[in-house]
Amino acid sequence: MAEVAGDERRLRVDLDIDPSDDWDCPIVSETPDASDVAVNAVGHECTADVQPVDGDGPVRARGEVSDDCLCRTFQRFGCVPQVQRVEGGTMLVTTYVDDRDTVRDVVGALRETLDYVRLVRLAVVEGPEATEQATFDLSELTPKQREGLELAVVRGYFDDDGDVALGDLAAELDISKSALSQRLRTAQAKLVTDVFDGIER
Structure with missing residues (x-):
């Protein structure tokens, strides 16, 4: 595993994302509201463990990874998407990037295939502990x-x-x-x- 330099700065990006009508994603196929999501996309198959807000336990859903899949889009830019929650079918996704150019590229690529992509928050994180130095809350x-x-x-x-x-x-x-x-x-x-x-x- 590669080590992160102590003085390395990265950007944390939080995005609200709505899938398109023809986007068959296992993250949102089981429930429109989830408090926790774990995704494993390998090759052409995707498995998601989704915890419904009003459910007793996590639900496992499977799907096919297509070229316009959320995970595939992030992977194109060397990013790992972390789905924080799902509310009314809208996903809050967090990822970490090296620079503003990658923010622009990721958001632009997502907007080519998805109905709604909104930049919610940008935060500068620094060092091996990924301590947030500055957070820009765009929701205000x-x-x-x-x-x-x-x-x-x-x-x-x-x-x-x-x-x-x-x-x-x-x-x-x-x-x-x-x-x-x-x-x-x-x-x-x-x-x-x-x-x-x-x-x-």
Whole structure:
């Protein structure tokens, strides 16, 4: 097993994911609400142990791993998906990535095949104990602020070598450049304030 360097930083990514109508996933086939999920996808077969919220014990479900499968999509980018819970068919999935480029790639790939993918939280984790250094809780933002910030992250607007223009992002959202700029400033200020409030506590 490879060792993790003591000064290595990674990003924890939490995503809300809704399957598409024709997506036959064993994680959600047994119950729309689960408090615990363990998934083992090997080759072309997937086995999921799902703990229904209103059930007595875990239910085992099996399925076939297709090219647009959740697990296969994460594996393409060297990521391991961890399903934290299922509520109303929506999965909260956590994964760890090395950089923002991978966040963009994973979210973009998921959105190509799934009905709904929302970035819920980003956290910087550091060291062998994976201690969280800063957490950005996107659920505190307004829908419009979150939409603008998600698009900016996914398109690489904040990347050091990014060449994405604010006007291009605004055009995608069908709003003015000044309106998007205001949304991004307000969202960033809110996130930074929350992070420092958490550190002070």
